[in-house]
Amino acid sequence: MQKVSREILVDKAISLLNQGVVKAVFGWRKGEFDYDVTPAVFTTEKDIKENFVFNGFCGANFSKYLVAKTVNFDGKILVFLKSCDTYSFNQLLTEHRFDREKVYAVGIPCDGMADISKVKEIAGDGVSKIDFEGDMMKVTTLYQDEPVEIKLGDVLLERCYNCKSKKHVAYDELIGEDGEVLDSNRFDEVAKLEAMTPDERFAFWQGELSKCLRCNACRDVCPACTCEKCVFDNPNSGVENKAAANSFEEKMFHIIRAFHVAGRCTDCGECSRVCPQNIPLHLLNRKFIKDINQFYGEYQAGEQVGSRAPLVNYTTEDVEPCDVFKGGEENA
Amino acid sequence: MRKCSIDNINDVLKALSEKIPLYLPVDRLDGKATYQKYQEGKVWSNALNTERSAKDFFFPQMENLVEFKTQGKNVEVIDIRDEKQDFIIFGVRACDVKSFEILDRVFLSQPVDTFYKSRREHGIIFSLACSKPNETCFCSVFNIDATAPAGDVTLWKTETEVFFKANTEKGEKILSEIDSLTTECGEETVNEQREKTKKILSKLPLSDLDLTNFGVGKTKALFDSPLWKEMSSTCLGCGTCTFVCPTCQCYDIKEFKVGDKVTRFRCWDSCMYSDFTKMAHGNPRLTQAERFRQRFMHKLVYYPDNNDGLFSCVGCGRCLSKCPISMNIVKVIKRVGGKENE
Amino acid sequence: MSNNEVLIPTVGVITDVRRDTPDIKTFRVVTPNGVKPFEHKPGQCAMLSIPGVGEAMFSITSSPTNTEYMEFSIKKCGCVTEWLHSAEVGQQITIRGPYGKPFPVDDEFVGKDLLFVAGGVGLAPLRSVINYCRHYRERYGSIDIVYGSRSKDDLLDYKEIIDEWSNEEGVNVHLTIDNPQEGWDGHVGFVPNYVKELNFSTNKTAVLCGPPIMIKFTLEGLCSLGFDKTQIYTTLELRMKCGVGKCGRCNVGSKYVCKDGPVFRFDELDELPSEY
Numbered sequence: 001m002q003k004v005s006r007e008i009l010v011d012k013a014i015s016l017l018n019q020g021v022v023k024a025v026f027g028w029r030k031g032e033f034d035y036d037v038t039p040a041v042f043t044t045e046k047d048i049k050e051n052f053v054f055n056g057f058c059g060a061n062f063s064k065y066l067v068a069k070t071v072n073f074d075g076k077i078l079v080f081l082k083s084c085d086t087y088s089f090n091q092l093l094t095e096h097r098f099d100r101e102k103v104y105a106v107g108i109p110c111d112g113m114a115d116i117s118k119v120k121e122i123a124g125d126g127v128s129k130i131d132f133e134g135d136m137m138k139v140t141t142l143y144q145d146e147p148v149e150i151k152l153g154d155v156l157l158e159r160c161y162n163c164k165s166k167k168h169v170a171y172d173e174l175i176g177e178d179g180e181v182l183d184s185n186r187f188d189e190v191a192k193l194e195a196m197t198p199d200e201r202f203a204f205w206q207g208e209l210s211k212c213l214r215c216n217a218c219r220d221v222c223p224a225c226t227c228e229k230c231v232f233d234n235p236n237s238g239v240e241n242k243a244a245a246n247s248f249e250e251k252m253f254h255i256i257r258a259f260h261v262a263g264r265c266t267d268c269g270e271c272s273r274v275c276p277q278n279i280p281l282h283l284l285n286r287k288f289i290k291d292i293n294q295f296y297g298e299y300q301a302g303e304q305v306g307s308r309a310p311l312v313n314y315t316t317e318d319v320e321p322c323d324v325f326k327g328g329e330e331n332a
Numbered sequence: 333m334r335k336c337s338i339d340n341i342n343d344v345l346k347a348l349s350e351k352i353p354l355y356l357p358v359d360r361l362d363g364k365a366t367y368q369k370y371q372e373g374k375v376w377s378n379a380l381n382t383e384r385s386a387k388d389f390f391f392p393q394m395e396n397l398v399e400f401k402t403q404g405k406n407v408e409v410i411d412i413r414d415e416k417q418d419f420i421i422f423g424v425r426a427c428d429v430k431s432f433e434i435l436d437r438v439f440l441s442q443p444v445d446t447f448y449k450s451r452r453e454h455g456i457i458f459s460l461a462c463s464k465p466n467e468t469c470f471c472s473v474f475n476i477d478a479t480a481p482a483g484d485v486t487l488w489k490t491e492t493e494v495f496f497k498a499n500t501e502k503g504e505k506i507l508s509e510i511d512s513l514t515t516e517c518g519e520e521t522v523n524e525q526r527e528k529t530k531k532i533l534s535k536l537p538l539s540d541l542d543l544t545n546f547g548v549g550k551t552k553a554l555f556d557s558p559l560w561k562e563m564s565s566t567c568l569g570c571g572t573c574t575f576v577c578p579t580c581q582c583y584d585i586k587e588f589k590v591g592d593k594v595t596r597f598r599c600w601d602s603c604m605y606s607d608f609t610k611m612a613h614g615n616p617r618l619t620q621a622e623r624f625r626q627r628f629m630h631k632l633v634y635y636p637d638n639n640d641g642l643f644s645c646v647g648c649g650r651c652l653s654k655c656p657i658s659m660n661i662v663k664v665i666k667r668v669g670g671k672e673n674e
Numbered sequence: 675m676s677n678n679e680v681l682i683p684t685v686g687v688i689t690d691v692r693r694d695t696p697d698i699k700t701f702r703v704v705t706p707n708g709v710k711p712f713e714h715k716p717g718q719c720a721m722l723s724i725p726g727v728g729e730a731m732f733s734i735t736s737s738p739t740n741t742e743y744m745e746f747s748i749k750k751c752g753c754v755t756e757w758l759h760s761a762e763v764g765q766q767i768t769i770r771g772p773y774g775k776p777f778p779v780d781d782e783f784v785g786k787d788l789l790f791v792a793g794g795v796g797l798a799p800l801r802s803v804i805n806y807c808r809h810y811r812e813r814y815g816s817i818d819i820v821y822g823s824r825s826k827d828d829l830l831d832y833k834e835i836i837d838e839w840s841n842e843e844g845v846n847v848h849l850t851i852d853n854p855q856e857g858w859d860g861h862v863g864f865v866p867n868y869v870k871e872l873n874f875s876t877n878k879t880a881v882l883c884g885p886p887i888m889i890k891f892t893l894e895g896l897c898s899l900g901f902d903k904t905q906i907y908t909t910l911e912l913r914m915k916c917g918v919g920k921c922g923r924c925n926v927g928s929k930y931v932c933k934d935g936p937v938f939r940f941d942e943l944d945e946l947p948s949e950y
Binding site for chain 3: 413629638
């Protein structure tokens with residue numbers, strides 16, 4: 001159960017729609033099961049009442065959709081943003097990717113979102129029903145006589161385990177009370193990788209990245225990947241590839257992407273959430289964030305609209321490139 | 333029918349793999365099952381199904397087709413096809429076995445795709461009956477019997493035993509070679525398991541999917557539905573659904589060049605990708621709605637049109653659990669084929 | 675492996691390059707042994723490739739009755755075509771085919787008065803049919819050819835049209851260019867309008883090929899003259915990779931352009947979704 005109920009969001013959406021403040025509502029549409037909710041645009045009260053859901057499986061970050069949805073849209077769109085989503089929202093505004101005037105952002109508190117595959121690891125296959133009660137979920141399956149009780153905290157998405165902030169950095173209106181920036185342990189996993197020998201680390205990434213299907217879901221969901229035309233989709237770029245021609249290429253795609261979003265990635269974790277092969281892609285980006293913090297001082301992309309990321313901002317205090325290089329060596 | 337104790341299954345796997353390379357579902361470090369080549373120490377996964385489908389065995393994600401040598405104005409064509417060796421795919425579920433038939437109709441129809449054909453001829457399939465289907469399973473909708481899958485050999489696994497039944501000559505031959513490790517048995521246990529499973533299958537949440545509004549000749553009725561646009565409105569345009577799908581067979585042909593050697597290869601492609609139909613002077617499918625429609629119309633109307641009404645979906649449920657936005661063929665069948673669209 | 679694989683091409687040699695218009699060249703292709711790469715029917719296509727550059731589908735411009743070589747009239751508009759335009763005589767390329775369903779020259783067309791309407795490079799696929807029908811002249815009724823382009827310089831096969839087609843009995847050539855031009859005393863105006871002006875009798879079987887906009891208005895024009903869609907054919911072009919209905923991209927509804935087309939009759943196209 002989330003702090004904020006579906007009913008509160010539905011009432012909010014309908015009242016803003018009926019008042020004419022917004023012309024469309026971006027929310028989650030109910031699925032076949034209790035966990036397979038789909039991001040969707042609602043435009044009628046009836047549709048919202050019948051199909052809008054909000055539960056512990058609403059992990060999707062809506063910020064990036066605003067780029068496409070606000071173009072050629074006459075009026076405002078209501079979007080519900082969890083605290084982590086607001087960082088992506090700000091970062092996109094910093095990059096002038098959508099018109100702020102066309103969005104009515106409602107911040108919603110979040111207790112973390114669940115990962116259905118983790119739920120299934122505990123409850124088993126055949127999940128037919130999930131009821132939320134407080135911070136517990138009761139999971140009914142085809143194969144257990146009694147519902148399995150699971151604590152939300154035990155089945156969180158990876159990014160929610162390491163939630164960096166319960167504070168909303170952008171909104172027009174906030175439902176409930178705002179939270180705080182958290183002391184997360186999100187760099188611990190990076191430190192583990194840094195502690196490996198280069199050979200071990202290479203083997204780790206080779207093992208992970210060789211699972212890659214080149215479905216591009218990580219790129220397509222990434223709020224920092226908003227190029228109109230990605231170089232990897234351009235047949236004339238010479239690097240367009242749907243399958244790796246060799247083992248170097250499969251790494252190249254992810255490494256280039258990590259470089260491209262360095263300094264702009266807010267660590268929203270969508271890449272790892274959507275990866276159909278469970279590759280911990282966020283670790284590449286997190287390594288960049290950790291290094292940037294170390295070399296240029298703490299910086300959180302998306303914390304403030306208009307902030308200049310260290311990598312695109314020269315100051316005389318900047319660390320020398322050779323030191324950056326050495327820094328890499330120390331870590332190696 | 334023959335059987336062995338579950339405790340001896342490793343001996344069976346070892347014996348088989350000594351004769352012919354054998355691939356079976358093995359749990360990865362992240363707990364998900366993938367097909368891996370058997371060697372000692374590999375443990376047959378208990379997972380319901382593998383993350384990736386079994387189509388890779390016959391239609392790999394990437395395969396080289398031909399090489400060229402270019403020198404000045406000259407081009408030399410080098411046929412690099414090699415004779416394939418027999419291999420066993422062990423523990424293929426009914427849905428994936430059915431997908432081979434669907435792929436066959438594409439690749440083995442004239443003109444035959446020899447790359448696919450040679451792999452297909454060398455593949456020996458040990459299928460595995462289901463006993464604990466998932467809530468995302470809906471193979472029965474496509475008349476697939478998950479309790480008795482096709483294949484050269486059918487396997488049934490219980491808590492204590494594994495049962496073997498040969499369906500083809502190939503299957504009989506290979507089973508006879510491991511006779512010493514199995515014993516002849518009756519079909520009672522298997523039949524009992526089948527009955528139990530059938531009861532579960534009939535009660536699965538998606539077992540009542542209604543396909544009456546899809547199939548042969550339904551293009552006109554469905555093509556202009558406004559639901560395509562609505563349902564695809566948050567589609568990311570990634571290729572996840574197509575790549576995890578056991579029946580998606582679209583491919584691209586590309587090349588890479590090293591010096592004067594050019595290797596032409598094919599790789600899986602996705603109708604969800606923006607450049608899939610892009611030409612030098614235009615693109616007939618400009619928006620994601622059109623690409624989304626193509627995927628489902630292909631599976632539910634176009635393919636049946638060309639293949640005696642057979643749907644190009646086997647109900648394996650992979651797209652249901654893998655789509656980043658949880659949009660999938662079940663939702664399409666229910667809404668596009670449902671009352672809303674009548 | 676001895677069996678034939680369609681995806682493995684054979685070598686072709688460019689033995690002649692002719693510049694037809696500023697952006698169209700015609701290439702003559704034979705095998706390294708100097709013979710025609712394979713037999714085909716009018717309207718069929720072939721996959722040409724330059725290893726390292728790419729592969730693309732082109733309609734075969736020469737008539738099947740030409741026993742010595744194949745010709746392809748190719749407009750410069752992408753990677754492969756640009757490369758071909760820079761190719762010289764003696765260049766080897768690869769070729770595979772033939773692909774697709776041809777024009778029904780040996781059945782539906784037999785005994786009919788034929789009307790060919792082409793715009794720009796759209797004449798390329800029709801040249802194969804026109805020359806085939808000229809070769810077997812006695813099988814068909816009258817032949818009318820309406821061909822238009824932006825300017826006189828953009829008319830394809832102009833020499834053949836003037837020297838051969840125009841002088842043949844029973845063959846009527848109607849040329850037009852979009853805008854007046856010095857040295858041009860022929861018709862000026864767009865193809866669809868010209869077709870209407872010419873007021874053809876409706877007993878003809880028509881074949882259209884050209885830019886989509888030309889096809890659209892010519893079709894409307896013919897229908898307004900009283901033509902039925904069952905009398906009108908065209909040939910489609912979509913992105914192709916395999917050429918044999920397996921790679922999955924050139925479909926229009928249930929039909930694959932590479933395999934079930936590229937030749938379609940308009941009443942057949944009416945049955946398909948308008949996604950081409």
